[in-house]
Amino acid sequence: MNNKTYKKPSQFRAFLSLAWYAFLAQTRNPASFAFGFIFPVVFISIFGIISGTTPKLIVGIATNSPSSEVIRVVQKQTASFITLDHEDEITLENKLRQGKIDGILQVTKGQGRGEHINLLTSTANPQNASELTSIMGNIVDKENLTLSGITTPPITLQERQLAGRQSRYIDFALPGQIGFSLLSTALFGTVFGFIFLKKAYVLKRMFATPTRALTILLSQGASRLIISLLQTFLILIIGVVVFKFYLPHGFMTFLQLCVLSIIGLIAFLGFGYFFAGIANDENSAGPLINLVTLPQFLLSGTFFPTSSLPGWVQPIANNLPLSYFNMAVRKITTEQGSFHETFPYLIGLLIWGFVMYILAAKTFKWE
Amino acid sequence: MSKNAKTSNSNAIIEVKNLIKKFGDFTAVNDISFMVQTGEIFGILGPNGAGKTTTLEIMETLQKQTSGEVFIDGINTLEHPWDVKRRIGVQLQSTSFYPELTLVELLQMFAAMYDIKVNPMEMLKRVQLEDKAKSYAKQLSGGQRQRFSIASTLINNPKVIFLDEPTTGLDPQARINLWEMIRDIKKSGTTLVLTTHYMDEAEILCDRLAIMDSGKIVKIGTPRKMIDDLIKTGFKREEKPKPATLEDVFLHLTGKQLREP
Numbered sequence: 001m002n003n004k005t006y007k008k009p010s011q012f013r014a015f016l017s018l019a020w021y022a023f024l025a026q027t028r029n030p031a032s033f034a035f036g037f038i039f040p041v042v043f044i045s046i047f048g049i050i051s052g053t054t055p056k057l058i059v060g061i062a063t064n065s066p067s068s069e070v071i072r073v074v075q076k077q078t079a080s081f082i083t084l085d086h087e088d089e090i091t092l093e094n095k096l097r098q099g100k101i102d103g104i105l106q107v108t109k110g111q112g113r114g115e116h117i118n119l120l121t122s123t124a125n126p127q128n129a130s131e132l133t134s135i136m137g138n139i140v141d142k143e144n145l146t147l148s149g150i151t152t153p154p155i156t157l158q159e160r161q162l163a164g165r166q167s168r169y170i171d172f173a174l175p176g177q178i179g180f181s182l183l184s185t186a187l188f189g190t191v192f193g194f195i196f197l198k199k200a201y202v203l204k205r206m207f208a209t210p211t212r213a214l215t216i217l218l219s220q221g222a223s224r225l226i227i228s229l230l231q232t233f234l235i236l237i238i239g240v241v242v243f244k245f246y247l248p249h250g251f252m253t254f255l256q257l258c259v260l261s262i263i264g265l266i267a268f269l270g271f272g273y274f275f276a277g278i279a280n281d282e283n284s285a286g287p288l289i290n291l292v293t294l295p296q297f298l299l300s301g302t303f304f305p306t307s308s309l310p311g312w313v314q315p316i317a318n319n320l321p322l323s324y325f326n327m328a329v330r331k332i333t334t335e336q337g338s339f340h341e342t343f344p345y346l347i348g349l350l351i352w353g354f355v356m357y358i359l360a361a362k363t364f365k366w367e
Numbered sequence: 368m369s370k371n372a373k374t375s376n377s378n379a380i381i382e383v384k385n386l387i388k389k390f391g392d393f394t395a396v397n398d399i400s401f402m403v404q405t406g407e408i409f410g411i412l413g414p415n416g417a418g419k420t421t422t423l424e425i426m427e428t429l430q431k432q433t434s435g436e437v438f439i440d441g442i443n444t445l446e447h448p449w450d451v452k453r454r455i456g457v458q459l460q461s462t463s464f465y466p467e468l469t470l471v472e473l474l475q476m477f478a479a480m481y482d483i484k485v486n487p488m489e490m491l492k493r494v495q496l497e498d499k500a501k502s503y504a505k506q507l508s509g510g511q512r513q514r515f516s517i518a519s520t521l522i523n524n525p526k527v528i529f530l531d532e533p534t535t536g537l538d539p540q541a542r543i544n545l546w547e548m549i550r551d552i553k554k555s556g557t558t559l560v561l562t563t564h565y566m567d568e569a570e571i572l573c574d575r576l577a578i579m580d581s582g583k584i585v586k587i588g589t590p591r592k593m594i595d596d597l598i599k600t601g602f603k604r605e606e607k608p609k610p611a612t613l614e615d616v617f618l619h620l621t622g623k624q625l626r627e628p
Contacts, residue, residue, distance in 0.1 A: 009453070009480070009481060009482035010482045013479050013482055014479050014480045014482065016479070017475070017476050017479030017480070018476065018479070018480070021465065021468055021472060021473075021475075021476045022465075024467075024468065024472065025465040025466075025467040025468050026467075028467035028468075028503075029467055200461065200462055200463060200464075200466075201459045201460075201461045201462065201463040202463050202464060202465060204429060204459055204463060205457065205459055205463035205464070205519075206480065207428075207429055208427055208428070208429060208452060208455070208456075208457035208459075209452060209477065209480040209481055209523075210449050210452045210453050210480070210481060210482075211480040
């Protein structure tokens, strides 16, 4: 009896099975399903809707304003203005101070066809104020030329646009959204997943079988990889089909994005394993994960470009793992670069991952 | 093969020698030795914190002892834990399954972890759960969960199965049902080691018992012998036991059949 030799159990079969069932269990968990699939869709839809509208300047004209040639021109330019002329002066001024409107046009009739335009702006929104001032300046200049009978002015300005892709917010935001999802899955998913497995003795029960600890650990990562690839598919499909997200080389770019997502997730999983190893309950894990993810969401060009950050923050911001991922994705989408141009970022990403895997291996606690 | 070298007693499937387990300054298991014979139901009794679970987990290769040796089927658990794991089945005190997987899926998953093929329906039938095959683990009642847990320990056709407080929290009907299941497993030739807080359970179910207190084994033997030894010292119950217990009343009124949704 004792000399009966047992077949050495295949760790690979255990790995595949554990990865598949861990994935299946996650898709059936309402919380992880919402985090994994519904949130990205909501985010991407919001970004898509934002980027479809160009902001218009809101100009108030008091109800008792006299008829004016300039105001007629302003009212015709509905592409850049929304005009309000059904409110009294005091209401309009209050709105201007609160930043609800961008300017007020006050007209005083002069002699003959002459008129004096008073443009009121506020410091509430300086950017819109200066835009409005420049547009009004143009309109008044043009009107003056017409009234003076000058048809061929001595100085002319001709504008010529080079053909370029119109950069919309969705083109910026979608790559960031892929990174955001990957980092969330790698961290929140892995850490909370492991805490549950520890607490419910699922891991302990598995340790009583001939499956090795490393196999169990890797299978958990693999299940997140399936989830992340599905997230990337979902974000890209909605982005491309609904919001016309631009893939420079079509399907090739799509495949490259999948490869980037795999590399990104593997690197981010280093963080996931590290925190999964040191955290034993949800209460301590939540703040720890936020400490790592929140600054990255803000500093890594997820929602707005890192170039808008102050100079001293940029060296930090540009070297965060999520920044590397976002830069790599934008390199092959918005910047239309080729895949090998992403290598420097991928190396940065993998160095981060490597460091975290080492830390995780040194600190991992199973119970 | 040295790892299969037989220990002194040829009928013992488990041999524990001078086992000590310390957690820092605290000695959870303090130099215990005992043997479990092939095919018996061996119970470990003791108050909370006596070291029952620690002893069990060392035998299960889930913890490493500070010193001493454990042989399962002649194999040293420290030297060849993977060979031991293949020969044992383990039921833990708490729920230990993915709540969102069905029973069939969980059995398939465990089969893959042992790299063997199983017929999940047959296994479920053995623990009267075939009609719950498609249910998620989280939908099971306490008794059903314990039965499923036992089914999962049988996947690899183990020589020994360890049950840590298998009937804690179950109603009397589910408890009786589980006892029958445990006896069935014994009949098939498997050795069982279990811990319990219930003396009636130990008396009815176990062939032999070890009573632990503060990390030591204070008495070991058959339940009958232990009771006789106590009576010999002149011990008497203050009140003569009645021919029936409250449990008999309860079961007489509510019946022995399982109550399950």
